[in-house]
Amino acid sequence: MDHVDILIVGAGIAGLRALYSLRGAGFDVRVAEASDELGGVWNHNRYPGARCDVESYDYSYSFSSELEQEWTWTERYPRQPEILSYLNHVADRFDLRKDITFNARATSADYDEEAARWNVAFEDGSRLSCRRLILCLGQLSAPKTPDYPGQERFRGETIVSAQWPRREIDFRGKRVGIIGTGSSGMQMTPVIAEVAERVTVFQRTANYSVPAANAPLTDEEIHEVKANYAARREMTRNSPTGLGFQPGKVRTLDVDPQEREKVFEAAYNRYGFGFALAYPDILLDPEANAVASEFLRRKIGERVNDPEVRAKLLPVTHGFGTRRPTVDSGYYEAFNRGNVELADIRATPIVEFTETGIRTAEKDYPLDFIIYATGFDALTGALLKPRITGRHGLTLKEKWARGPITQLGLGTAGFPNLLIVGGPGSPTVLSNVMVSTELQVDWLTDLMKTLRAEGIEEIEVSPEAEQAWNAHVAERVSETLYMTADSFYNGGEVKGKPRVFMPYSGGVRHYRRLLETCATGGYSGFELRKTPLARTEEVRDAR
Structure with missing residues (x-):
């Protein structure tokens, strides 16, 4: 079994940033990435029209002024290929690939209490031991697909938007059904409608969308942004x-x-x-x-x-x-085309899939393609895919059976030396994820340096701290309207998922101040041990 100081799982935006910062701090770091390419959500979501809903110059790393000046965005809202190119440029520019193992899907992680180490197993049978395990698995990275009668009978091609094939898909002259009207469905509809014979959008819930007002960036805009990056970064952080x-x-x-x-x-x-x-x-x-x-x-x-x-x-x-509202480029106007129709499956539900398409309570829709743009098991879905076992054989899935509970969104009691970036209890999907990610990674890097300097073998969230943080998350969301609707924010879109509000709604600025308070207070809410709990005299006597 290989051994490293820190194992990062996931080579998306968070994983790359964590690798850069922790390696720069002198740690022995490895990244395990399930795919054969880096990029996370921007690697997998290659559907037509995929685009970020945050302005490009704000959806970029702030750790290098040289990077800011040498990379030039072409549009106000960047498309998926440009974002993926940017992330690949970052990886090459800072030589990150040498510490990334691709095609390494983690299937389990078990905490060895005596050694205070995590033993991680991968799909190919390999194993790796690490002192600290950092999960950068993404908030919207576990796609969900609906379960309709007869899905296996459909003879056309079925595609999940969040697992889009890398090969070219030719929709010319084809009849395409799109199930879902979140960001993916709204972004792809007008693009596919330009070439398809017919597009049918199957809508369960009408959603709000605001025009992207997207446009190519002018030379003047690019110069203005690059000349004032520092001030702009400070504004986003505050x-x-x-x-x-x-x-x-x-x-x-x-x-x-x-x-x-x-x-x-x-x-x-x-x-x-x-x-x-x-x-x-x-x-x-x-x-x-x-x-x-x-x-x-x-x-x-x-x-x-x-x-x-x-x-x-x-x-x-x-x-x-x-x-979550969306930002679109011509979604509503697409329904003014003669080849686009809307199927209201709240009023006339899908009854079954047939060999040739979809049958609703109202009519049959003949289709060549069916696209699931049906969203994600958000925030916890990817974290619960591997079997993660902490103290006394307790799994993370068991611990979070009634909903996730964390300290500052960064860790959970009973799972020492395990840390999370972009997890439940952090601003994550309610913010520009690039800003909140960098905030967490910088804080975690300082934490790792403190643990190393003080000879701390084991760090663990205290039960009291996570209870207090959960209560604070609930208190802050009670001040808002977020719980008035079922959404992926609160588990309302996954059958059987606990209806608990998961992200932190107190804002990036306030969250940053809370992180600073935690650090200056000696990392309050975390128990720092020079000797692992399992090796203390009290525990040995109890045995």
């Missing part, structure tokens, strides 16, 4: 979302309706996902949310010609932002 702008200061209903309309209009045509920041109480106050939601429904309606289709596309089951 914002609640990690985006490059701050929320408004005045409450929604304290503004004259005509003035509010102007603010909404400007945000709608420029801010994308940041429309939620037009006023500070849009996600906090039901009346403010209702006003914003009505504005967006009106704007959606203006983009769709057919009144019947328009009515079905208007989201009425939830308020704006309570489910």
Whole structure:
């Protein structure tokens, strides 16, 4: 069995950043990546139209001013190929590949209490022992597919958007069914509609979307960003979302309706996902949310010609932002094409798959392709795929049976020397993930250096700390409207999953301050042991 100081599982945005920082701090680090390529979500989500909903210059690493100056983004919202090229450039620029083992899918991790080490097994039968195990498995990286009668009978091709084939898919002259209207479904629909004979979008829940207002970056914009990167980074770190702008200061209903309309209009045509920041109480106050939601429904309606289709596309089951909204490029306008139709499967559910397509309660849809754009088992799905066993044979799946519980989203009691980046209990999917990831990785790197300097063999979350953090996460979300709708934020979109709000809604800025307080307090909430608990006299006497 090979031995390393630190094993990082996952070579996406978080894993690459952790490798760079920890290796730079002098640790013996290895990254295990299940795929044959790096990039995480941007490696696997290669569907037509895949694009980030955060502006490109903010969706980039901040650790190297040289990297900032040498890499030039081409669009305001980068497409998947450009983001993947960027991540590959980072890996090559900083020689990260030499410490990444590809095609290494972790199947289990067992904590050896006496040795205070994790023993990790991989799909190919190999094993690796590490002092610290850091999971960088992603928040939206465990795709879920619905279970409909007769799926195995369909004779056409079935594709999962989050596991898109690398080969070219030719939709010309084909009949394509897209199940799902989250980001993936909304992004791919107008692109596929340009070439397919017919596209049928199977919609369960109408969602809110704001135009991306995407465009190529001009030379002047590129120069402005590169000249002011430091100030822009500071702004994102001190914002609640990690985006490059701050929320408004005045409450929604304290503004004259005509003035509010102007603010909404400007945000709608420029801010994308940041429309939620037009006023500070849009996600906090039901009346403010209702006003914003009505504005967006009106704007959606203006983009769709057919009144019947328009009515079905208007989201009425939830308020704006309570489910993750999307940023689109021509999604609603696609329904003005003669070759695009909408199947409302809330009103007329899917009955079964047939050999030639999908049958709903209303009609048969003949199809050549069926695409599952049905989202993810978010935040915990990827973490619970490997069997992770901590103290006394307790698995992480058993520990989190009623919902995830962590200290600051970074670790959980009973699983010493195990740390998580982008896990439940951190800002993660409610923020620019690049900013919150770098924040966590820098904090973890400082923690690792402290453990090394002080000769700490074992670090473990205290049960009291994780209980207190869970209560704080619940308290903060109770101040918002997030629990008024079923969403991947709260497990409401996976059958049988505990309905618990998982990310931290207190904002990136406040979360950063809490991390700083934890560190300056001697890493409060974590027990730091020079001798592993299993080797202490008290434990030996108890045996």
